[in-house]
Amino acid sequence: MASAVDSLPIVGNHPQAEVRSCDTTSLPVCLTAQQFIRWHAVVAVVFLLIGGIGALLLALTRWPAVHLLDAEWYYRILTLHGLNMLIFWILSFEIAVLYFAGTVLLNTRLASKWAAYVCFGMMLVGSVMVDITIMGGKADVLMTSYVPLMATPWFYLGIIILAVGALIGVFNFLATIYIAKRDHTYEGSVPLVVFGATAAAIIAVGTLLHGAVVMIPTWLWSMGVISEIDPSWYRITWWGLGHMSQQVNVCAMVSIWYLLGTLTVGAKPLNQAVCRGAFVLYILFINLASAHHLLVDPGVGAGWKIWNTSYAMYLAVLASMIHGFTVPASIEVAMRGKGFTRGMFGWLAAAPWSNPGFSGFFLSLIIFGFGGGITGVVLGTQQINIMAHNTLRIPGHFHVTVVGGTTLAFMALTYYVVPLIFQRDFYAKTLCRLQPYVFGGGITLMAVGMSFAGSYGVPRRHWDIEFTGGQFAVGFDAGAHAMLGIMGVGAVIAVIGLLMYVLLVVAAVFFGPRIAGQAMPPWHEEPARPADAVTDQSEEHKTPGTLVLAIVFLAAFAVYYFANWMWLADVWEVR
Amino acid sequence: MSIYNPPAGWFKAPTGAERLWVGLALTWCIIMSLAMPYWHFYGKQNSTGESYRVSVADYGARVQQFVESNTVGTEQGVPIVEIAPGGDGYLLARMWAFYPIIKLKKGQTYRLHISSLDLQHGFSLQPLNMNFQVLPGYDHVLTITPTSSGIFSIICNEFCGIGHHSMTGRIIVED
């Protein structure tokens, strides 16, 4: 990163010999934090690989023309995939991100090395326990483990251990920002990326507390200590874990967008108050949306459903729409500042699309916004959910949030983590440059297939849409089958993208050329300033291109939203 | 720079395009916030969650009584049971079938009760694609008015064990 070499003196609170100055950014790197970032990142990638193999098997089963696994293994692998991806991969990577943001950007040491060991150990042990019980056929309950479906107590215990471990990691981050403030290792407000990470940590605390409240009684119940768990109570509380954890991902992902905007093109947020305000809205309101999963449930009434599903008047959606504007706007300003002022989108065309850190993050932004954001709000509209609950529209939605959005952002960040934190260089850089496109393209195609299949009514979590052995003949028409085929093709492409990532990262981390002591090789050459560049003298930042993109987004949003209301008006009347 | 501490005085109101966008986004959010309450009062499709606590045994017995008093025929050994217009009907979900077959008339309104005898299930009416959750211990009442006629399938879309994919049911609607 060229623009930040004016060196920061390392004052901080680091003990002797436990800090190094980054050879690329000159930021002070706490060596303890670095060690745990490495460990968590490596473990994360292993879980991603396990989940990825599962993904292929699942997609090839849901693709009716292939229908690979038998019913038992389909549900087993579905349980495995959900947990390894959504929880183990994501959570491990997030702990690494928290350790990075808490220490390096605040110029402080990690608060507690022992807590970091305990966190790492518990997360690893918990995850491995869960995977063993699943593969042993003792926990075919899917990741939601809805009662009264029962798994072996070891399964719930594994999840509890994992969650407590993660909570310790989150507290370690909070303690780190506390000691940084106490020791005055920085001046003024924390950097925006740290602020976003703090938002993620806060949400994670709420998430993991809900996890404890639901999982501990369930564990006791599985051992016969408690006789019964109310299924609706379980659903409300479990989704406090299951959905809130997705909001942790949103905060982590948005923080990474800001981080990569800075690392790749030197972008600066236009207005920090706006960006932070949006994170505050997340902290306060985004967690109400756990209600998305209970919109057609008995037990809870329309008032509760409508208020909570709307995040208290869509304030968290407002926050996402703000980030979705400010992130590309900051890129636009940075690129225009480099002289790419031609037309509306000259800045975008000239962006470093060959830098996987940039392309991965920008695709993540587009896929999350246009795909995940719009579908999420629409499916989470209380009444529209009648046409979506538990259909394939739901996985169609979350594979463009947590996969095309969060996972792709994490992948993009890895192209900087490996050289900067592991101090190793990548091999096969052409493949690295292609990887975000393959993964992002594949997952988008898969999600489109899933969403349309779901609109035909095809259920999620379902082994056989021919309903073999059922008391009545049921089937879906050719359109639904075609959509499942599109899903399958997209999934295969996405898995190829995922395997490329795993191979490239493993090769670099374990066998890559060591680059300690030298700046990281840049992913792209700074393009020359174009001859026709006009220098804007005014103070005001101009972002016409982003505004146009944002308005196109809003139009797409409105069309999809109202179209769904129209479809809803055609089904039977129900109250 | 998002990775450095912001200079003092960073707290200021948005300007220009950013301000415009915040305004547009806020307006859109307000529109969406009004849409759901509006539909709740004036729209015809809502999930109000009307429900009652019920024991599995009581619900099973009520379904049996409903079947005994309202059966109008059978199909593949499953009773076809007609609900009187405006009346209550009882549908049972269990591993791995919906019971019995429900018969309705187009344009009439019914109170259709659904509950489960064992695990959680999903009531998914096809090809309309209307979906509701079914929980043991909760009598979930859907006040429905069929607006189309024909033979409709119910499929289960909540995982309920190894035979989940074979869990189906029927609703017949006559003109």
Added chain:
Amino acid sequence: MATRDPNGKHPIQKLMDNPWLLLVLGIVIPTVSYTIWGWIELWLVPTATLP
């Protein structure tokens, strides 16, 4: 954004600079609005009369 006391911070900036207050609010608001209200809804579910 409203008036700012010339030598102090705007109250919203104070909130943003205070992670502990945000932590408390970020846990209390969803827990009350979503979780506790949800539990109360369940607790209020009447017993079926099965007409």
